[in-house]
Amino acid sequence: MTYEAPPRIGDLLRSAAAHAEPLVAATIDESLGAPTPCAEYDVRALLNHLFAVVVNFQALAAKESADFSETPDRLAEDGWRERFSVETGKLVTAWSAPGAEEGTSGAMGLPARTVGSMVLLDLTVHAWDLARATGRGFEPDPAVVAGLAEEVESMAPMARKMNVFGESVDLPEGASAFERLLAVTGRDPRAWAV
Numbered sequence: 001m002t003y004e005a006p007p008r009i010g011d012l013l014r015s016a017a018a019h020a021e022p023l024v025a026a027t028i029d030e031s032l033g034a035p036t037p038c039a040e041y042d043v044r045a046l047l048n049h050l051f052a053v054v055v056n057f058q059a060l061a062a063k064e065s066a067d068f069s070e071t072p073d074r075l076a077e078d079g080w081r082e083r084f085s086v087e088t089g090k091l092v093t094a095w096s097a098p099g100a101e102e103g104t105s106g107a108m109g110l111p112a113r114t115v116g117s118m119v120l121l122d123l124t125v126h127a128w129d130l131a132r133a134t135g136r137g138f139e140p141d142p143a144v145v146a147g148l149a150e151e152v153e154s155m156a157p158m159a160r161k162m163n164v165f166g167e168s169v170d171l172p173e174g175a176s177a178f179e180r181l182l183a184v185t186g187r188d189p190r191a192w193a194v
Contacts, residue, residue: 057091
């Protein structure tokens, strides 16, 4: 039996970014006040949160500290859609660098691959949140979903304690792998069907 290494976080992030960037680019100003599946965020707040995650996790890839204490309103700046694309490109580059997945990263001293999976999850799930909030469909790369499934299951108990995930949602038989991933984070994909 041969061991197959898991896909690299940088490669998975490249795919996740390629799916998320067009959604962000096509988000119209009139939708910025719309509610999202994240009850605490409207579209504007969701995008600002996603921006903060994408920027801060660049530093975490380099084993530097990140500051999540403030979320600047990047949407107040002209060209924010293009800037998001630039920042996701920097994120992919940072997590593709040699050694990015090795050792520990972040204030909690988590394995670097777990930290990389956290930003991969945010980029994927919040792209779905954005799509649903603005009445659009979204299907991520199945390789990204497969790369996240085990990691998300293992981080779920701690994420729930920290109020990052809601309680898991029960889904009917036949739910897709991505729907099951969303359900673990506390989202009900059926409630936000397009």
